[in-house]
Amino acid sequence: MNRVSATGIGKSYGPVKALDDISFDVAPGEIFGIIGPDGAGKTTLFRILTTLLTADAGRASVCGLDVVKEYRAIRCRVGYMPGRFSLYRDLSVEENLRFFASVFNTTVEANYHLVADIYRQLAPFSTRKAAQLSGGMKQKLALCCALIHKPEVLFLDEPTTGVDPVSRKEFWEMLMRLRADGLTILVSTPYMDEASLCDRIALIQSGRFLKIETPRRIVAAYPRKIFAVSSSRMHDLLRDLRAYAPVGTAFSFGAACHVTFAADDCPAALEAYLTARGHSSLRVEEIEPTVEDCFMLLSKTPDDGKRA
Amino acid sequence: MLKFLIEKEFKQLSRDKVIPRLIVMLTLLVMFVFPWAADQEIKNVKLHVVDRDRSSLSERLVQKVVSSGYFRLSGPSASYDGAMPAVERGDADMIMEIPSGFERDLMRGETGRLLLAANAVNGTKGGLATSYMAAIVADYSADLRAENGLPALSSAFKVESSFRFNPRLDYKVFMLPALMVMLMTLLAGFLPALNIVAEKESGTIEQINVTPVPKTLFVLAKLIPYWIIGFVVLSLCIALAALVYGIYPTGSLLTIYLFTTVYIWLVSGMGLVISNYSDTIQQAMFVMFFFIMVFILMSGLFTPVSSMPQWAQAITAINPLKYFMQVMRQVYLKGSGFMELLPQFFALCSFAVVLSVWAVVSYKKSA
Numbered sequence: 071m072n073r074v075s076a077t078g079i080g081k082s083y084g085p086v087k088a089l090d091d092i093s094f095d096v097a098p099g100e101i102f103g104i105i106g107p108d109g110a111g112k113t114t115l116f117r118i119l120t121t122l123l124t125a126d127a128g129r130a131s132v133c134g135l136d137v138v139k140e141y142r143a144i145r146c147r148v149g150y151m152p153g154r155f156s157l158y159r160d161l162s163v164e165e166n167l168r169f170f171a172s173v174f175n176t177t178v179e180a181n182y183h184l185v186a187d188i189y190r191q192l193a194p195f196s197t198r199k200a201a202q203l204s205g206g207m208k209q210k211l212a213l214c215c216a217l218i219h220k221p222e223v224l225f226l227d228e229p230t231t232g233v234d235p236v237s238r239k240e241f242w243e244m245l246m247r248l249r250a251d252g253l254t255i256l257v258s259t260p261y262m263d264e265a266s267l268c269d270r271i272a273l274i275q276s277g278r279f280l281k282i283e284t285p286r287r288i289v290a291a292y293p294r295k296i297f298a299v300s301s302s303r304m305h306d307l308l309r310d311l312r313a314y315a316p317v318g319t320a321f322s323f324g325a326a327c328h329v330t331f332a333a334d335d336c337p338a339a340l341e342a343y344l345t346a347r348g349h350s351s352l353r354v355e356e357i358e359p360t361v362e363d364c365f366m367l368l369s370k371t372p373d374d375g376k377r378a
Numbered sequence: 379m380l381k382f383l384i385e386k387e388f389k390q391l392s393r394d395k396v397i398p399r400l401i402v403m404l405t406l407l408v409m410f411v412f413p414w415a416a417d418q419e420i421k422n423v424k425l426h427v428v429d430r431d432r433s434s435l436s437e438r439l440v441q442k443v444v445s446s447g448y449f450r451l452s453g454p455s456a457s458y459d460g461a462m463p464a465v466e467r468g469d470a471d472m473i474m475e476i477p478s479g480f481e482r483d484l485m486r487g488e489t490g491r492l493l494l495a496a497n498a499v500n501g502t503k504g505g506l507a508t509s510y511m512a513a514i515v516a517d518y519s520a521d522l523r524a525e526n527g528l529p530a531l532s533s534a535f536k537v538e539s540s541f542r543f544n545p546r547l548d549y550k551v552f553m554l555p556a557l558m559v560m561l562m563t564l565l566a567g568f569l570p571a572l573n574i575v576a577e578k579e580s581g582t583i584e585q586i587n588v589t590p591v592p593k594t595l596f597v598l599a600k601l602i603p604y605w606i607i608g609f610v611v612l613s614l615c616i617a618l619a620a621l622v623y624g625i626y627p628t629g630s631l632l633t634i635y636l637f638t639t640v641y642i643w644l645v646s647g648m649g650l651v652i653s654n655y656s657d658t659i660q661q662a663m664f665v666m667f668f669f670i671m672v673f674i675l676m677s678g679l680f681t682p683v684s685s686m687p688q689w690a691q692a693i694t695a696i697n698p699l700k701y702f703m704q705v706m707r708q709v710y711l712k713g714s715g716f717m718e719l720l721p722q723f724f725a726l727c728s729f730a731v732v733l734s735v736w737a738v739v740s741y742k743k744s745a
Contacts, residue, residue: 120588142590150588156581160393161386172382173589
């Protein structure tokens with residue numbers, strides 16, 4: 071049976087539609103990623119599924135329990151880690167953990183095996199106030215507190231936002247281990263590189279799911295060839311690319327621009343065009359599309375890439 | 379589960395660097411500073427004397443005025459106009475001019491004349507000083523008549539004042555019970571409300587909301603520590619008032635604690651209503667500041683409710699502070715029993731019920 075199941079979820083704040091007709095299912099032991107930019111509705115969706123908010127439309131169930139009627143039973147069986155650090159800053163690491171164990175009617179000792187791996191790293195700071203922990207340590211403590219009552223489903227709202235790359239990597243390794251223990255995990259993130267670590271991902275934009283697929287299939291379904299273009303004058307490159315008629319989409323991706331062609335055109339012609347515009351040390355190579363490329367393609371109408 | 383929640387509250391409270399100290403400071407201020415500062419007796423009025431008579435009788439009058447303890451001579455002047463600059467500088471609050479011929483007129487049995495001019499920028503001070511002076515002068519003239527074998531001035535009435543329940547007209551007896559009410563309002567009403575808003579602001583309430591902890595239990599765990607603090611502080615105040623000022627409640631302590639229980643329930647409800655409508659501490663603080671100002675100024679703490687205009691008196695009808703203050707003063711000074719305080723009891727109970735229902739309803743909506 072599905073651990074999480076939603077049909078036609080909708081939620082509006084005044085005239086703003088935060089969520090619009092969201093439907094999906096999450097199987098047991100799956101890491102389900104919800105990928106999208108800030109303000110896409112990720113947090114609202116999590117708040118509905120963790121019974122903090124009621125939806126205007128649609129139905130949802132977690133662990134087979136209705137989020138409205140059986141909310142109290144759900145609260146015993148899910149763990150939630152909000153995007154904002156929300157443990158007691160004036161309590162120590164250990165006190166926070168003990169407190170959250172006690173409000174779930176359990177003890178740290180009873181479920182220590184669940185958090186042992188993570189807590190071992192926090193142990194040297196167990197008497198330190200939560201407020202004085204570093205960002206990565208805070209996330210680990212928050213994860214411990216969300217796990218201490220042995221939840222069946224874990225909801226992580228942007229757990230790695232504002233955390234350094236090393237801690238992010240460690241954090242995802244922890245999630246992989248938790249999945250191996252049979253935990254179902256819903257995680258939201260604005261980082262596209264984290265998407266490929268999920269079993270399945272949902273791309274969300276303006277309150278709508280654009281696609282739900284495995285990261286591999288999403289990438290495989292990318293309909294066009296994609297090229298990474300870089301030159302000595304990156305500043306002008308994007309503008310010049312978009313001015314070139316055969317280019318379908320062009321987006322800046324860190325050190326390069328990712329370009330697709332609307333019409334049949336070969337990279338050689340593009341190179342000639344850019345050289346004519348005064349670009350030197352040009353590199354144009356075909357690459358594997360990333361989830362971010364797919365997101366860009368799905369979220370914009372073909373024209374957007376040229377105008378914006 | 380409640381035990382763990384309350385344990386957490388006390389742990390947090392004990393770590394807080396400001397709140398516990400503030401509670402102690404406030405209690406000490408209320409007990410040791412406010413009763414003196416809020417004393418409305420006027421003392422040390424600076425008096426300028428313009429004695430144009432320079433006789434033994436005028437000298438005697440000045441002596442009598444100074445020995446009353448209310449006035450302090452700030453200097454003599456030759457003329458009234460010469461004394462005015464002292465008033466303008468703030469060196470004098472009042473001028474007493476004794477015209478020449480004062481002694482002669484009195485000896486002849488004629489009416490002596492005196493000019494009193496008070497600086498009424500501070501109206502209360504000017505008014506009270508004038509009436510003190512009038513009383514002293516009346517006393518002086520009675521003394522003179524008795525000495526010279528003249529019959530006392532006949533007047534239609536002779537007013538005999540008798541200050542019932544507070545014979546020495548001691549402001550501290552009057553103020554302390556009312557100040558305790560103020561303290562209870564702050565401790566049991568506003569502190570827990572701010573505490574709840576703080577959890578909202580820091581986001582910790584979100585984490586609590588996904589646990590099976592029922593909201594009522596969460597709120598109860600917030601209130602109970604402050605109820606305990608409230609009763610401890612009240613007992614401390616009652617003990618201090620007895621030890622330091624020798625002020626005991628004339629009525630029963632049981633009545634005081636019964637009413638305090640109802641009142642704490644009431645202000646807790648009020649605090650919760652405020653916390654339900656506020657998302658940030660700033661909002662909550664401002665709303666509380668607003669109510670505290672209105673409640674205290676319209677409670678009869680400083681100025682009697684009965685001397686307010688009719689429309690203002692009507693407003694005080696919905697001021698819970700007023701009722702509890704009446705109760706405290708009446709129990710302390712008059713020794714009123716529960717039966718005499720029934721109207722206040724019903725008023726406070728209805729406020730408590732209305733506010734708690736409101737708190738519960740607005741809490742459900744805000745959730």
